[in-house]
Amino acid sequence: MILSICMIYSLSLLMISLMLFISSLNFMINDMVIFLEWELLSLNSMSIIMSLLLDWMSLLFMSFVLFISSMVIYYSDEYMEGDENLNRFIMLVMMFVLSMVFLIISPNLISILLGWDGLGLVSYCLVIYYQNVKSYNAGMLTALSNRIGDVALLMAIAWMFNYGSWNYIFYLDSMKNNFEMQFISYMVVLAAMTKSAQIPFSSWLPAAMAAPTPVSALVHSSTLVTAGVYLLIRFNNLFMNTYLSKLLLFISVLTMFMAGLGANYEFDLKKIIALSTLSQLGLMMSILSMGYPKMAFFHLLTHALFKALLFMCAGSIIHNMKNNQDIRMMGSLFNCMPLTISCMNVANLALCGMPFLAGFYSKDLILELASLSIFNSLMFLFYFLSTGLTVCYTFRLIYYTMSGDFNFNSINSVSDEYWVMLKGMLGLLFMAIIGGSMLSWLIINTPIMICMPFMLKMLALMVSLLGAYLGYELYQYKLSWNLYMMSNYYTLNYVGNMWYMPVISTIGVNFYSLKIGYKIVKSIDQGWNEYLGGQSLYNYMLINSKLLTKIYKNDLKIHLSIFILWVLILLLFML
Known part of the structure; x- marks a missing residue:
């Protein structure tokens, strides 16, 4: 049997991922950190040194990135089989993954910028891959939005001149009260907000759906959007218990609420999943700003597993539906695509925080820690409303794809016969089920007992059940019609259109x-x-x-x- 280029790359990445995972366990057990310095060039008194930081966090994150990438590249073998430039596509994806790996292991702002800009440049090439007007517009919006963060990072690099080295990791604790380091923290937070699409830079994330679906699975799970969160996990000592952390908490909770609200009015399958990513990024940023970087990292990894699976299932459905992405055209898909819909429902339930799936272990713990944290009632309300909205749009999506009649051309055109795609999805399905429990045993080395009043303990479950019911009502059109009658068209348009952020980011910037x-x-x-x-x-x-x-x-x-x-x-x- 002749192996295709996708299978060769996929197997290679899978083997490297396994080795990195075993190494991360070794580093975790022995509490090891390796700091490598490699002198690239020495000229008179000047030397250019490449630094690498290997600890349990960077190795574990790299293993997850490479595992998801291997599954996505394997999946692409069948998804992109009609493409004449498949080799170019695979090379772009590999460059994308390597840029992310470079960013993960960098303890130096200059090398972080190289990985950071590598992600931005390659993401532009991947978003405009299908070469039409919509893709070009989306690519430009993505590139220019991320450019703001790149400039902020360049300013942080310029201010690091005050310390004589760009190895930020040496100065985080000792210099955190200096004005220069505080300015650097502001710039780093701005850069992370653009990369992780927090308000007001949110509009590029749904626009980036113009990229091929395997790229979306990679971007929204473990690479581009998680770069900002990972950077803040590394820099979290700088802005803890400051005004900046409170500002970040407010913005991230608002992002979470806005994305959850917008997803309930969306009918594009990929955009709903993209807005769910935005909501989860808001959750990671918010728990990070409260002072729980390990929890943010935990949710980052569990979210990567089920979100990649969700996008791959969506890609399989779109492939079967002859590139139609409208959920109103779907229905009764479990009759003809039982395996794909089963995988999709597992991923959806993990996203909702269904007990004993990957999302439950991180999300439930984050909600309970948020309940114990000191912030005002408005933040608390937004937190649990956003959780309810997540379940709401998830169940609305489940009802649209599974219930009712099939509303497209012919039900005979839909089948579960794309075996290579299915194998890629089943590889991630296994991790989406056991990944959360495995990571909770590894990352949280001592059992945490959170003791709360019964009503507060049950609040997350109650909000989730209410959200599931509202999702059913939205599917039935009852609630949406009542809302439409109660309010005018402009209000609904404002809520469903991400608070006019795509318009402000495009026409608002250039037209006026x-x-x-x-x-x-x-x-x-x-x-x-x-x-x-x-x-x-x-x-x-x-x-x-x-x-x-x-x-x-x-x-x-x-x-x-x-x-x-x-x-x-x-x-x-x-x-």
């Missing part, structure tokens, strides 16, 4: 600035400047030239008149 520029050009460059400058000079010279022409044409009469005038003046002076 171009309009003001046009007015400035018309009023100044082609207006007053012309009136007082070129045109005025031209008119002045024209009038003078006409006068001179008149003088030249009547020169004899004028000469005689001047001669007589001159004689009269002489006579006056002589007398």
